[in-house]
Amino acid sequence: MKGYIHLESGGKYEGKWLNPPKQNISGEVVFYTGMTGYQEVLTDPSYKDQIIVFTYPLIGNYGINEEDFESKKPHVAGVIVYEVNQNASHYKANYSLPEYLKKWDIPLMHHVDTRAIVRNIRNKGSMPAILSSESENILFVNNEDGDKVGKVSDKRMSSYGKGDAHIVLVDYGLKKSILTSLLKRGCQVTVVPYDTSFQAIKNLNPDGILLSNGPGDPKQLNPQLATVKKLIQHFPTLGICLGHQLVALSLGGNTKKLLFGHRGANHPVIDQVTKRVFMTSQNHSYVVDEASLNETGLKSRFYNLHDQSVEGLTHDQYLIQTVQFHPEANPGPAEGEYIFDEFLNMVKENSRSAVAYA
Numbered sequence: 001m002k003g004y005i006h007l008e009s010g011g012k013y014e015g016k017w018l019n020p021p022k023q024n025i026s027g028e029v030v031f032y033t034g035m036t037g038y039q040e041v042l043t044d045p046s047y048k049d050q051i052i053v054f055t056y057p058l059i060g061n062y063g064i065n066e067e068d069f070e071s072k073k074p075h076v077a078g079v080i081v082y083e084v085n086q087n088a089s090h091y092k093a094n095y096s097l098p099e100y101l102k103k104w105d106i107p108l109m110h111h112v113d114t115r116a117i118v119r120n121i122r123n124k125g126s127m128p129a130i131l132s133s134e135s136e137n138i139l140f141v142n143n144e145d146g147d148k149v150g151k152v153s154d155k156r157m158s159s160y161g162k163g164d165a166h167i168v169l170v171d172y173g174l175k176k177s178i179l180t181s182l183l184k185r186g187c188q189v190t191v192v193p194y195d196t197s198f199q200a201i202k203n204l205n206p207d208g209i210l211l212s213n214g215p216g217d218p219k220q221l222n223p224q225l226a227t228v229k230k231l232i233q234h235f236p237t238l239g240i241c242l243g244h245q246l247v248a249l250s251l252g253g254n255t256k257k258l259l260f261g262h263r264g265a266n267h268p269v270i271d272q273v274t275k276r277v278f279m280t281s282q283n284h285s286y287v288v289d290e291a292s293l294n295e296t297g298l299k300s301r302f303y304n305l306h307d308q309s310v311e312g313l314t315h316d317q318y319l320i321q322t323v324q325f326h327p328e329a330n331p332g333p334a335e336g337e338y339i340f341d342e343f344l345n346m347v348k349e350n351s352r353s354a355v356a357y358a
């Protein structure tokens with residue numbers, strides 16, 4: 001059965017449905033360039049409501065297993081591939097990729113010219129798109145959802161692990177690997193909903209704060225910025241991806257949208273402290289505007305070597321480390337994992353210090 005993706009800027013690409021949608025599906029179309037890691041991508045809440053095009057031409061070989069989920073369910077609005085393997089081959093696989101997406105009612109279109117779509121996005125930017133079984137008469141209406149974070153953040157607090165350092169992990173749509181990165185380093189972790197007040201977090205008596213990744217435009221979290229600012233003024237803080245963007249906004253910096261975002265597993269980043277270049281896992285549309293940082297006390301520590309965009313910040317007064325890339329990897333290389341070690345050293349030193357925050 002024929003299917004189509006219609007891009008807002010013009011452009012219609014034909015494919016075949018494996019899971020046809022019951023009605024037209026709209027979402028922002030983005031592309032992911034990693035060769036593997038589709039399970040982690042589909043279940044990363046930062047992809048909420050996006051239509052994802054996998055550039056690697058054969059997706060699904062090793063199926064879907066019980067271990068590699070980044071959250072409880074997939075968050076993408078639809079999936080586009082060139083060829084999908086319908087017979088998963090891996091000893092841990094419980095489902096094939098099409099079976100898994102069908103279970104969650106997520107449309108999957110294959111035999112699409114993914115190269116042509118990506119060229120279009122690279123020229124015109126990530127943009128609204130519609131998945132449909134109709135080839136003509138598609139109506140674009142603006143139904144941009146301003147509350148993606150509210151939909152993916154857990155509504156309850158939960159605690160995990162035991163350890164010397166107690167980290168409060170603010171859940172804007174967190175990837176499980178961020179939590180496990182803390183647990184495997186011996187932390188006690190309390191995960192709190194994204195709109196938890198400063199006082200409620202302070203009452204938990206944390207040693208450090210981790211602001212998680214999450215979907216959408218960071219500016220949609222304006223109501224949370226006062227809390228973020230107080231948190232970073234009181235506790236050593238690590239911000240990852242959306243968390244990094246929120247730190248910049250809360251101190252008066254600005255963010256802007258990239259033309260087509262960074263989504264892949266091999267983005268080279270330079271660390272200006274160590275002067276080392278390493279490979280990172282990425283998934284974001286927005287970046288911190290370096291020119292906006294002058295009055296904030298923030299300065300760039302990391303840069304993306306593809307486009308020189310800001311990849312992480314430190315502060316000249318507060319104990320803050322932020323990263324735009326994903327130090328927890330999953331999918332992708334774990335070369336940035338040392339960020340967690342540095343953060344926990346910062347937390348421990350602060351707890352030992354006589355002039356500790358908080």
Ligand SMILES: NC(=O)CC[C@H](N)C(=O)O
Binds near residue numbers: 285
């Ligand atoms: N992975 C993330 O946290 C993404 C942050 C933000 N939603 C962006 O697209 O830039």
